[in-house]
Amino acid sequence: MAASAPTQLPDGWLRLDDIDIIHSEGGTASSGTRQLADGIIRRTFTHPQQVTDLMEERFSNQFFDLMRHRADPNAELCLCVRGDSVHYGLTYRLLQLAIDNFSDNAISTVHVRDGSYNWHPVALPHWSSPELETAILNALIDGGANVDEPISTDDRPIRMAVRGGNVSAVEVLLARGAAVRRPHSPTFVMELPRLVTGRVGIQVSPGYEERLLSIYRRLLQRDGTLATEGDQRGLLIHSAANSERGSYSQEFIDSYLDLLVENGADVTAVDWSGWTPLHNAARAGSSRVADFLGRHVPAADINRGTTGHPNTTPLKEAASQLDDAIRRSQDASNSQHLRDRATSEIPPYEAIIRSLLRSGADVSRIPRPRAPVWRLRRRCRELVLTRYTTMLNTDVHTGAMAAVNAALAPQRSLAAFLMRSLPTLLPHLLQPPGTPAADPPPAPNGYGPHEAEAIGWKIAAMCFDWDAAVTTISGSIGLRNSALARRITAAAEHFVKSAVFEASSNREVVGGTRQQQQQQGNKRVKVIVPRLQCFAVNGGQHGTHRRLGLSEVVHRARLDEAARHGMEEGAITHLGAADCEFGGWQQLGRIDERGQWVTLGIN
Numbered sequence: 001m002a003a004s005a006p007t008q009l010p011d012g013w014l015r016l017d018d019i020d021i022i023h024s025e026g027g028t029a030s031s032g033t034r035q036l037a038d039g040i041i042r043r044t045f046t047h048p049q050q051v052t053d054l055m056e057e058r059f060s061n062q063f064f065d066l067m068r069h070r071a072d073p074n075a076e077l078c079l080c081v082r083g084d085s086v087h088y089g090l091t092y093r094l095l096q097l098a099i100d101n102f103s104d105n106a107i108s109t110v111h112v113r114d115g116s117y118n119w120h121p122v123a124l125p126h127w128s129s130p131e132l133e134t135a136i137l138n139a140l141i142d143g144g145a146n147v148d149e150p151i152s153t154d155d156r157p158i159r160m161a162v163r164g165g166n167v168s169a170v171e172v173l174l175a176r177g178a179a180v181r182r183p184h185s186p187t188f189v190m191e192l193p194r195l196v197t198g199r200v201g202i203q204v205s206p207g208y209e210e211r212l213l214s215i216y217r218r219l220l221q222r223d224g225t226l227a228t229e230g231d232q233r234g235l236l237i238h239s240a241a242n243s244e245r246g247s248y249s250q251e252f253i254d255s256y257l258d259l260l261v262e263n264g265a266d267v268t269a270v271d272w273s274g275w276t277p278l279h280n281a282a283r284a285g286s287s288r289v290a291d292f293l294g295r296h297v298p299a300a301d302i303n304r305g306t307t308g309h310p311n312t313t314p315l316k317e318a319a320s321q322l323d324d325a326i327r328r329s330q331d332a333s334n335s336q337h338l339r340d341r342a343t344s345e346i347p348p349y350e351a352i353i354r355s356l357l358r359s360g361a362d363v364s365r366i367p368r369p370r371a372p373v374w375r376l377r378r379r380c381r382e383l384v385l386t387r388y389t390t391m392l393n394t395d396v397h398t399g400a401m402a403a404v405n406a407a408l409a410p411q412r413s414l415a416a417f418l419m420r421s422l423p424t425l426l427p428h429l430l431q432p433p434g435t436p437a438a439d440p441p442p443a444p445n446g447y448g449p450h451e452a453e454a455i456g457w458k459i460a461a462m463c464f465d466w467d468a469a470v471t472t473i474s475g476s477i478g479l480r481n482s483a484l485a486r487r488i489t490a491a492a493e494h495f496v497k498s499a500v501f502e503a504s505s506n507r508e509v510v511g512g513t514r515q516q517q518q519q520q521g522n523k524r525v526k527v528i529v530p531r532l533q534c535f536a537v538n539g540g541q542h543g544t545h546r547r548l549g550l551s552e553v554v555h556r557a558r559l560d561e562a563a564r565h566g567m568e569e570g571a572i573t574h575l576g577a578a579d580c581e582f583g584g585w586q587q588l589g590r591i592d593e594r595g596q597w598v599t600l601g602i603n
Contacts, residue, residue, distance in 0.1 A: 009105055009123055010105055010106075010202075012120060012121065013105055013108075013120070013121050013122070013123050014081070014112060014120045014121070014122050014123070015122075015123060016041065016042065016122070016123075016124060016125060017082075018081065018082055018122075019079050019080060019081060019082055019112050019122060020079070020080050020081070020082045020083075021037060021038070021041060021077055021078075021079060022077065022078040022079070022080055023037070023075065023076075023077060023078075029075065030070050030071065030072065032054045032055070032070045032071035032072075033070070033071045033072045033075045035054055035071065036051065036054045036055070036071035036072075036073070036075070036094060037075060037077055037094060037097075039051070039054075040094050040097055040098050040136070041077075041097055041124060042125065043124070043125045043126065043127050043128070045132075045136060046128070046132070047132075047135075048132075048135035048136055048138065048139035049139075051136055051139040051140060051143070052139050052142070052143065054070075054071035055070070055071045055072075055073055055139075055140075055143035055144070056143075071143075073094055073095070073140050073143045073144050073145035074093055074094070074144065074145060074146055075093065075094060076091045076092070076093055076151065077091065077092055077093075077094070077097070078090070078091050078092075079092065079110065079111075079112045079122060080112055080113065080114075081112050081113070081114040081115070081120065084114050084115040090110075090111050090112070090113070090151075090155070091151050092110065092151065092155065093145070093146070093149075093151065094140060094145065095137065095140050095141070095145040095146070095147065095157050096109075096155055096157050096160050097110065097124065098133070098136055098137055098140060099133075099137070099157060099160045099161050099164060099166055099169045100124075100126045100127055100133055100164060100166055100169070101123070101124065101163075101164035101165075101166070102126075102164055102165040102166050102207075102208065102211060103163070103164055103165050103193070103204060103205075103208050104204070104205045104207070104208055105121070105123055106195055106202065106203075106204040106205070106208065106247070107163050107164070107165075107193040107194070107195060107204070107208075108121030108122070108163075109160045109163050109164045110122045110124060130168045133168065133169065134168055134169075134172055137169060137172045137173075138172060138176070141172075141176050147173055147176050147177060147178040148178055148179050148182075150182075156178075156182065156189075157169075157173055157178060158170065158173050158174075158178045158179075158180065158189055159187060159189060161173060161215075162189060162190075162193070162212075162215055162219075163193040165208045165211035165212050165215070166211075167211050167214055167215055167218075170215050170218060170219075171218070174218070174222060180219055180222055180223055180226060181223065181226065181229070188226070188229040188230075188236060188239070189219060189226060190216060190219060190220075190226045190227065190229065190236055190260075191236060191239050191240075191243070192236075192239060192240040192243045192244065192248075192256065193212075193243070194242075194243040194245075194247075195243075195245065195247040202246075202247065203246065203247060203248065203249065204247055204248060206249070209248060209249060209251075209252040212252075212256075213252065213255055213256065213259075216256065216259055217259065220259060220263055224263045224264070225263075225264070226263075227259065227260045227261075227262075227263035227264055227265045228263070228264045228265055228266075230269070232271065232272040233271055233272070234269065234270070234271035234275070234277070234280070235265055235266065235269050235277070236260055236265060237257060237260060237265055237266075237267060237269070237277040237289075237293075238269070238271055238275075238277050238280050240253070240256065240257065240260075240277070240286070240289055241277045241278070241280035241281035241284060241286050241289045241290075241293075242280050242284045242286070243284075243286070244281070244284070244286035244287075244288055244289045245284055245285050245286050245348065246285070246286070246287060246288070246348050248288060249288070250288045250291060250292075253288040253289055253291075253292055254292055257289070257292050257293075257296075261296070267293055267296050267297050267301075268297055268298065268301050270307075273306060273307055274305075274306040274307030274308070274309075275306055276297075276301060276304060276314075277289065277293055278290060278293045278294070278297060278301060278302070278304075278314045279304075279306060279312075279314050279317055281293060281314070281352065282314040282315070282317040282318040282321070282352055282356070283317050283318075283321060285321065285345055285348040285349055285352065286348070286352075287348045287349075287351040287352050287355065290314070290318075290351075290352045290355050290356065291351075291355045294355050294356060294358065294359030294480070295359070295480070299360055299480070299481035302314070302356065302359050302360045302361050302362075302481055303315070303360070303361060303362050303365050311365055311366070311367050313361065313362075313365045313366075314352075314356055314361065315353065315356045315357070315361040315362070315363070315365065315366065315384065316365065316366045316380065318349050318352045318353050318356060319353060319366060319380035319381075319383050319384050320380055321345075321349050322346065322349035322350065322353065322383055323379045323380055323383055325342045325343075325345040325346050325349060326342075326346060326383075328342035329342035329343040329346065350387060353383075353384055353387045354387055354390075354391050354395070357384075357387070357388050357391055358391070358395065358478050358479055358480065359480050359481055360479075360480050360481025360482040360485065362482075363381070363384055363385065363388060363565050364565070366380055366381050366384060385565060385567060388565065388567075389562070389567055389571050389572070392558045392561060392562060392572055393558075393571075393572060393573050395478060396479070396484070396488065396554065396557075396558055397551070397554055397555070397558070399476065399477045399478040399479065399488075400477060400488050400491070400492055400550065400554045401550075402476050402477075403472070403473045403476035403477040403478075403492050404473070404492050404495055404496055404499075404550065406472050406473075406476045407469040407470075407472045407473050407476070407492070407496045408469075408496060408499060408500070408509070410464070410465070410468075410469075411457075411460050411461065411464055411499075411500050412506055414456075414459075414460040414463060415453070415456040415457045415459075415460040415505075415506065416456070417456075418452075418455070418456030418459055418460060419452045419453050419455075419456035419457075422452045422455060422456060453505045453506070453507065454504050454505050456505075457503070457504065457505045457506065461500050461501055464500050464501075466497070469493075469496055469500075470493060473489060473492050473493055473496065474489060477489055477492060483561075483603075484557055484558075484560075484561050486602075486603075487553075487557045487585065487602055488554055488557050490600065490601075490602045491535070491550060491553045491554060491557070491602065492550070494534065494535070494590065494600055495532065495534055495550045498532060498534035498590070499532055499534070502534070503532055508532055509531065509532045510531060510532075511531040511532070531549045531550065531551070532549065532550075533547040533548060533549045534547075534549075534550075534590060535547065535548040535549065535550070535552070535553050535588060535589070535590060535600075536548065536588075536589055536590055536591050536597055537582040537583075537587055537588060537589075538587045538588075538589060538597050538599075539597070545591060545597045546582075547591070548580065548582075548588075552580035553580065553588065555572075555580045556580040556581075556582065558572050559572055559580070585602050585603050586599065586603065588600055588602055
């Protein structure tokens with residue numbers, strides 16, 4: 001089977017036909033070395049014995065002239081753009097070039113440099129099968145190829161295999177004693193590969209992500225301490241925050257960072273300048289890493305400053321980067337390519353800002369405008385407040401309702417099952433114990449669908465897992481580490497508790513339009529029943545306690561948050577302010593079984 005090569009390449013990639021192979025030894029390179037290099041790079045070998053035969057002459061000293069034909073497995077090659085007068089590029093050894101890249105040309109492992117000193121990734125063909133590749137790699141190593149020695153910064157064979165998502169090559173190298181830890185190396189074997197420069201927002205394939213995770217798990221089985229490698233630039237999580245930039249799915253990033261954390265990585269570690277991984281993610285536009293960290297770092301780290309700059313919080317950094325991307329996208333002096341690239345950077349920074357705000361980032365930590373940087377600070381605050389307004393109008397209300405529905409799902413499911421089953425089961429249950437099986441009597445008079453619904457709801461409530469509901473609410477509501485989060489979470493928990501243990505059925509919980517019999521005559525009319533109103537505003541000793549629903553309480557929390565940051569009146573939509581007016585959160589409570597107002601303790 002012939003070697004395979006991709007039929008279509010991303011912009012900027014070169015094929016094998018676009019490059020020249022320059023031997024470091026120049027004209028003195030042996031014919032065997034040239035044949036070996038050509039067969040490796042072009043993937044023309046069909047059997048490992050072909051590789052072995054070319055190298056065996058290297059160790060023969062019976063005839064001096066054989067030395068001119070031997071193949072050197074550690075020969076160094078320079079790959080250059082074909083036709084360029086300047087032959088200057090990265091140097092590779094044959095073992096490195098023999099490793100297939102399975103990243104679907106999202107991550108480069110081999111580069112060339114053109115006469116203008118621009119770098120281009122190269123897509124080499126693949127071996128005809130993984131088995132042949134394994135045999136070729138082993139043949140090279142058996143012939144003396146060095147499994148560890150790098151030539152440049154990130155080209156150790158094990159790193160080439162990791163970046164290429166090549167599981168079988170990693171296994172070969174580990175089995176042949178390749179080092180997974182290199183003292184003084186500028187890269188670490190567990191580092192997240194960075195996408196080809198300029199491909200912002202282009203995501204790698206699910207298959208590549210799956211292969212990477214398999215490789216990382218295998219490496220950690222070999223040495224669990226690899227997860228904690230680092231230097232003055234920070235840990236692997238810092239590196240991931242710099243490299244992700246929308247290239248990987250949230251599911252993959254969660255799995256990768258979970259692996260690191262489970263093996264000892266610290267999500268709050270700082271680099272030499274006091275930057276945390278969250279700072280790095282905010283600066284680099286790595287929204288998936290920022291989302292993970294927002295869910296895992298302590299509350300204090302959401303608003304953490306850097307060494308000597310206490311107000312350089314992740315939110316402030318993301319806002320500054322967003323401002324810069326917007327200005328570059330609108331700068332007429334930039335080329336269209338640069339403006340388009342800047343435009344592609346805007347959504348990730350917007351996503352990071354919203355993620356940080358959901359995690360409790362404090363807008364007030366962005367300093368208020370004052371000379372000499374008042375314009376930048378004003379723009380940053382305005383950018384953040386605009387995104388915060390959007391979040392308050394969409395994410396907060398939607399998240400609260402989604403959390404309530406998710407927590408009530410088991411109750412509703414079991415109650416619906418019981419409601420369908422009780423009309424059949426109830427007559428049997430009414431029979432005295434030991435009654436022979438026979439046609440059961442009909443259900444008692446007055447027992448109908450509404451009674452089945454109410455009984456099913458009460459029985460389901462006896463089975464309700466409150467701890468699981470609290471966990472569901474906290475995970476679904478999407479808010480953390482802020483007064484807004486505490487208020488809405490507490491309100492959602494109270495609503496669910498009231499719905500399960502106090503409401504008569506799901507009909508009372510959801511409200512809606514009902515048919516109601518008039519007091520006189522047979523005419524039925526439609527009436528609107530509100531959603532469960534389980535909140536009450538204290539009316540004082542002789543006043544009337546006004547009842548509220550969850551929507552009104554959530555809206556009050558949103559209005560208070562808007563007022564705290566000086567947002568314009570009317571910026572928060574959905575309900576009118578009069579619908580949820582009460583004199584402070586200490587006035588919000590519930591009506592107990594005696595009809596007395598009791599505070600909920602929400603502040």
